[in-house]
Amino acid sequence: MQLPSSSKSPEGPRDERFDGLIRMARRQFGVLAVLLTSGDQDRQRFRASAGPIAGDALQDLHCPPPAGIQADALLLVADTSRDEHLRNHPLTKALPELRFLAACSLRAPDGGPLGLLYLLHDQPRELDAEQQQGLREFAELVAALLVREEADRRELECLRESERRMALAIAGSGTGIWDRNALTGEIHYSSGWKALLGYTSDEVGNRIEESYTRVHPGDLAYVQASIQAHFDGRTEAYEVEHRLRCRDGSYKWVCSRGKVVERDAAGKPVRMVGTTSDVTAMRALSEKMQQTAALMTDLTNEIPGMVFQYRRQVDGQSSFSYVSIGVRDIYGLTPEQLVQDADVLHLIIHPDDLAAYLGSLEASARDLKPWHQEYRVLLPGGGATWRQGDARPRPLADGSVLWHGFITDITERKLIEAELQVFATTDSLTQLSNRRHFMQQLESELARVQRSVDYRAVILMFDLDHFKAINDRWGHSVGDLALRHFSAILCTQLRRTDAAGRMGGEEFAVVLSNASVDEAMIFAQRVQSELASAPLAHGDEHLALAVSVGIASLHPTDASAEAGLSRSDMALYSAKRAGRNRIECH
Incomplete structure (x- = not known):
C-alpha cells in the first residue's frame, strides 16, 4: 500500500533549503514519507516533503495542528484509524492511506510556534525513546532553518520597501517613468529611464515590440505573462524583476512596477503607467542570502572536514549519533564504523594527546562550555597529522550531554606555525638559538635556581679570537664558515638539558643546567681542545681557530638573567685582556 504520488509541487518550486534534512529524516526513521508544515498555532501550510506524498492533495492544505500536541511536545499515533481525533482531520482526509503519524512541534527561540515536522507511514508502528529523541533533534535543526529563513525574508522585505519608497520619491521628478498605451502599442519613456540603461533621448523607440527586444530572452515570457495577468484584472498591480539590456550590451536587473490607470467601457486596459528601478545590487544581496541558506545545508552534508553529533551519557558511555562522510579524511574510518563504536578513536588519537583530548571533553561536559581541542592522530601510512575539534554542548533532560560540532585537518597550519617558531627563535647562520630566545631560556633557568636551594646553573660566554682578522683576510663568507664550524663543535659538547645561543657577531653563550x-671549566676546556684539534678547512689551507671564555654562576638573588650574563661578559673581557684563548671565572 502506498500514498498516491505526484510530481507537482504543492506550492510551486521546491524549497531546497529543507530538502536535505527532510530526506535525511526519512532515511533515518524508515518511514514512507516526511512532511514539513509551517505557520501559527491554528493554521499550517505545506512547505516540503520527502517520499510519495500527493502534491495535488496538499495544494490547499491549511489545517490546525493535530489535537493533543502541545508546545515542545511530540505526538505519536500508532494507528490513525483508531484515533477519533484524527478521523476528520484535514491531513488524514487528504491522505486516506495514512496509518501512522508522528508530529513534533517546531518552536522559535521565544517559544512561538513555527510549524510541525511529521513522520507518515502506511502501516501502524511505534517509535522507541531513542527514535523520539532523534525526531526532536531533527525538529530543532528544521526550526533553526525556519528562523533563519524568516530573518532573511524580513531583511529582504525591508530592502524591497526601501526600494519602493525610492521609486515613489523619484516618480515626481520624472525619473525612470514609462507610460504605455495598451490599445496602440505605444510606450513612452522618461529621460531618466533611458539614462538608467545608458541610452540617450533619441536612441529608444516608442513601440512596445521594440521594448520587448531589450528584455532578456529568459525573462520575456514571464514579463509578458505578468503584464497580461494585470490587464485581465487578476493582479492589483504589475510588478516583476527581470533583466534589461543596456546600451553597451550588458544586462541589468530591474524592478518594473506599473498599474492600469484607464480602462474602456468594456473593461479593457487603455493606459498603464509605471516606473523602473535598478535592483542589481539588491539582487546580488538576495543571491548572497540564498547562498547562505544553501551553505547551511552544505554544513550538514558536504562541509570539508567531519560534521558530527556526539552524546555522552551520565554513566560516561558515549556515542556518535551522526557522522558526516568527511570522517574518511579525518580519521580514515567510515561513518558506520564510528557510529557503531566511538571508542575506536582511542586507537587513532596520538597516545601523547589522548589524555588531553578526553579531559577536554570531560571539562566541556562539566562546565557546559564550548569544546575546542587540537590533537594529533595516527593514520595508516600517513604518520602523525593534526586535527582541531570544535563543538557546543547542550544538556539533555536525562542528564546526558549532546555536542554538535566539526573536526578539521590543521596539519598544514601546524607545519607553518612550527616553521614560524623556528624562524622566530633560531639564528639562521648557526642554527643555534637567537639572542631573544636564548634570553628566554636563561630566564627559565634562573627561575629554577630561585625555586630550589640545591639547584645550580652556570653561564659561559664565548668569543672567537681574532675573528676580524679572518674576515679582513679571507672575506665574510669564510667568516661565516668559521662561525658555523664553531657552533657545530659547541653543539657536540651540550647535554640535552643545556642551551646555547648566538648573541651577535662572533659571541656565543651557553647555560649549563x-x-x-x-x-x-671542564666544559670550556673541552670546547677549546676540540676547536684546536679541528681547524677550519678552506681549500688547501687549514685555519686555526681559538676562543676566549668567561664563566659566571646564576645567583638566586639575581633580579634578571641579564645580571648573570653581565658577570660572564666581564669574565670574558678579562680573558680577552689577559691574552685571549683563555678561560676566566667571575
Missing part, C-alpha cells in the same frame, strides 16, 4: 663552575 644543574652544574657548578668547576664543571663549566
Whole structure:
C-alpha cells in the first residue's frame, strides 16, 4: 500500500533549503514519507516533503495542528484509524492511506510556534525513546532553518520597501517613468529611464515590440505573462524583476512596477503607467542570502572536514549519533564504523594527546562550555597529522550531554606555525638559538635556581679570537664558515638539558643546567681542545681557530638573567685582556 504520488509541487518550486534534512529524516526513521508544515498555532501550510506524498492533495492544505500536541511536545499515533481525533482531520482526509503519524512541534527561540515536522507511514508502528529523541533533534535543526529563513525574508522585505519608497520619491521628478498605451502599442519613456540603461533621448523607440527586444530572452515570457495577468484584472498591480539590456550590451536587473490607470467601457486596459528601478545590487544581496541558506545545508552534508553529533551519557558511555562522510579524511574510518563504536578513536588519537583530548571533553561536559581541542592522530601510512575539534554542548533532560560540532585537518597550519617558531627563535647562520630566545631560556633557568636551594646553573660566554682578522683576510663568507664550524663543535659538547645561543657577531653563550663552575671549566676546556684539534678547512689551507671564555654562576638573588650574563661578559673581557684563548671565572 502506498500514498498516491505526484510530481507537482504543492506550492510551486521546491524549497531546497529543507530538502536535505527532510530526506535525511526519512532515511533515518524508515518511514514512507516526511512532511514539513509551517505557520501559527491554528493554521499550517505545506512547505516540503520527502517520499510519495500527493502534491495535488496538499495544494490547499491549511489545517490546525493535530489535537493533543502541545508546545515542545511530540505526538505519536500508532494507528490513525483508531484515533477519533484524527478521523476528520484535514491531513488524514487528504491522505486516506495514512496509518501512522508522528508530529513534533517546531518552536522559535521565544517559544512561538513555527510549524510541525511529521513522520507518515502506511502501516501502524511505534517509535522507541531513542527514535523520539532523534525526531526532536531533527525538529530543532528544521526550526533553526525556519528562523533563519524568516530573518532573511524580513531583511529582504525591508530592502524591497526601501526600494519602493525610492521609486515613489523619484516618480515626481520624472525619473525612470514609462507610460504605455495598451490599445496602440505605444510606450513612452522618461529621460531618466533611458539614462538608467545608458541610452540617450533619441536612441529608444516608442513601440512596445521594440521594448520587448531589450528584455532578456529568459525573462520575456514571464514579463509578458505578468503584464497580461494585470490587464485581465487578476493582479492589483504589475510588478516583476527581470533583466534589461543596456546600451553597451550588458544586462541589468530591474524592478518594473506599473498599474492600469484607464480602462474602456468594456473593461479593457487603455493606459498603464509605471516606473523602473535598478535592483542589481539588491539582487546580488538576495543571491548572497540564498547562498547562505544553501551553505547551511552544505554544513550538514558536504562541509570539508567531519560534521558530527556526539552524546555522552551520565554513566560516561558515549556515542556518535551522526557522522558526516568527511570522517574518511579525518580519521580514515567510515561513518558506520564510528557510529557503531566511538571508542575506536582511542586507537587513532596520538597516545601523547589522548589524555588531553578526553579531559577536554570531560571539562566541556562539566562546565557546559564550548569544546575546542587540537590533537594529533595516527593514520595508516600517513604518520602523525593534526586535527582541531570544535563543538557546543547542550544538556539533555536525562542528564546526558549532546555536542554538535566539526573536526578539521590543521596539519598544514601546524607545519607553518612550527616553521614560524623556528624562524622566530633560531639564528639562521648557526642554527643555534637567537639572542631573544636564548634570553628566554636563561630566564627559565634562573627561575629554577630561585625555586630550589640545591639547584645550580652556570653561564659561559664565548668569543672567537681574532675573528676580524679572518674576515679582513679571507672575506665574510669564510667568516661565516668559521662561525658555523664553531657552533657545530659547541653543539657536540651540550647535554640535552643545556642551551646555547648566538648573541651577535662572533659571541656565543651557553647555560649549563644543574652544574657548578668547576664543571663549566671542564666544559670550556673541552670546547677549546676540540676547536684546536679541528681547524677550519678552506681549500688547501687549514685555519686555526681559538676562543676566549668567561664563566659566571646564576645567583638566586639575581633580579634578571641579564645580571648573570653581565658577570660572564666581564669574565670574558678579562680573558680577552689577559691574552685571549683563555678561560676566566667571575
